[in-house]
Amino acid sequence: MSEPILEFDDVDIEYSTRGDNAVHAVNDASFAIEEHDYFGLVGESGCGKSTIADAIVGGLDENGEVTSGAIRFKGKEIQDYSEKQFNKEIRWKEISVIPQSSMNSLDPVMKLSQQAVEMAKYHTDLSKAEAVDRLRDLFDVVGLSESRIHDYPHQFSGGMQQRAIIAFSLFLRPSLIIADEPTTALDVIMQDQILDHINELKDDWNISMLMITHDISVVFENCDSMAVMHGGQVAEAGSTVDVFDRPRHPYAILLQNAFPDVRYPDRELAVIEGHPPQLREKPDFCTFADRCPWSTDECYDGAPDPQPIEGDESHMAWCVRAHEMEELAAEHLEKPPEASSILEGSR
Numbered sequence: 036m037s038e039p040i041l042e043f044d045d046v047d048i049e050y051s052t053r054g055d056n057a058v059h060a061v062n063d064a065s066f067a068i069e070e071h072d073y074f075g076l077v078g079e080s081g082c083g084k085s086t087i088a089d090a091i092v093g094g095l096d097e098n099g100e101v102t103s104g105a106i107r108f109k110g111k112e113i114q115d116y117s118e119k120q121f122n123k124e125i126r127w128k129e130i131s132v133i134p135q136s137s138m139n140s141l142d143p144v145m146k147l148s149q150q151a152v153e154m155a156k157y158h159t160d161l162s163k164a165e166a167v168d169r170l171r172d173l174f175d176v177v178g179l180s181e182s183r184i185h186d187y188p189h190q191f192s193g194g195m196q197q198r199a200i201i202a203f204s205l206f207l208r209p210s211l212i213i214a215d216e217p218t219t220a221l222d223v224i225m226q227d228q229i230l231d232h233i234n235e236l237k238d239d240w241n242i243s244m245l246m247i248t249h250d251i252s253v254v255f256e257n258c259d260s261m262a263v264m265h266g267g268q269v270a271e272a273g274s275t276v277d278v279f280d281r282p283r284h285p286y287a288i289l290l291q292n293a294f295p296d297v298r299y300p301d302r303e304l305a306v307i308e309g310h311p312p313q314l315r316e317k318p319d320f321c322t323f324a325d326r327c328p329w330s331t332d333e334c335y336d337g338a339p340d341p342q343p344i345e346g347d348e349s350h351m352a353w354c355v356r357a358h359e360m361e362e363l364a365a366e367h368l369e370k371p372p373e374a375s376s377i378l379e380g381s382r
């Protein structure tokens with residue numbers, strides 16, 4: 036296996052608030068994205084996904100801080116980079132971001148070709164003509180007509196704007212793209228088309244991707260590996276095949292049963308009842324324990340350590356009962372025989 040391009044090593048991220056208490060948004064988070072891998076980060080609203088993305092690109096809100104652990108990009112610790120250092124060394128060139136909505140990402144008063152020229156001026160030695168040519172090639176890659184490069188953003192539909200953003204995110208040939216809910220604003224057909232384009236790029240360009248989403252099926256269909264989060268903690272991480280076939284954290288197990296799948300319209304969807312706790316202090320317990328059907332006193336006795344599944348260090352579950360889950364959750368783990376087809380796109 037190649038070296039990770041990005042590593043989270045026991046990372047804590049806090050937001051200070053008025054008064055004494057902070058929000059402990061991310062706690063002891065560890066995972067690694069291998070080079071040329073598409074990595075999905077999935078979990079319910081508020082579990083800390085965007086905080087993780089923001090911390091990677093030095094874009095935490097003013098009151099946010101990585102308080103312990105290390106974030107390594109290509110082996111170098113970047114968690115303490117100043118914004119200036121980050122912009123100079125990493126942003127766009129090494130790591131670029133596809134935001135949730137394209138709405139505010141493109142300059143409305145500049146033609147797209149001009150925006151490419153501006154970007155090239157600040158970050159590259161490309162001439163104007165070369166910058167425009169590069170954008171033209173990228174339009175082709177994301178399935179936009181090359182003839183539209185001199186248009187203004189408002190001349191594009193929402194889906195086309197989002198494709199243009201993807202083109203710009205590739206403009207400086209970064210090695211890692213962070214896509215935070217890249218397709219939520221789009222209809223289902225457009226989502227599929229864009230995800231197909233993103234997948235094609237992976238083989239044509241040597242890029243890795245961190246894809247953040249609420250939708251576990253998007254991850255199953257598009258990513259090589261993944262992490263599942265709940266309540267500021269990583270629950271499970273591993274290859275998509277392992278997490279799909281052998282989930283061993285209760286939240287990961289229940290989450291799979293909570294998503295509608297057009298292929299099984301009659302399947303009864305599980306509901307994950309309750310809410311994650313407010314994390315005003317660093318949790319020294321499993322934040323899923325209150326909602327977990329299999330929790331015991333042990334789940335409240337310290338934050339869970341990662342357990343390798345069947346001795347495999349690349350598949351970890353942060354659950355004290357991980358080794359019992361196959362038995363305990365047997366009825367939830369049964370899958371229709373055709374279920375593995377959902378993974379076809381990721382292999």
Ligand SMILES: Nc1ncnc2c1ncn2[C@@H]1O[C@H](COP(=O)(O)OP(=O)(O)OP(=O)(O)O)[C@@H](O)[C@H]1O
Pocket residue numbers: 050051052058060078079080081082083084085086087096098099249
């Ligand atoms: N600037 C801030 N100050 C205080 N708390 C914050 C701040 N930004 C985020 N939080 C809190 O940190 C926690 C994690 O938020 P985050 O946005 O990372 O979650 P998320 O998983 O990305 O959610 P969503 O899917 O809804 O975007 C939440 O409890 C949120 O309320």
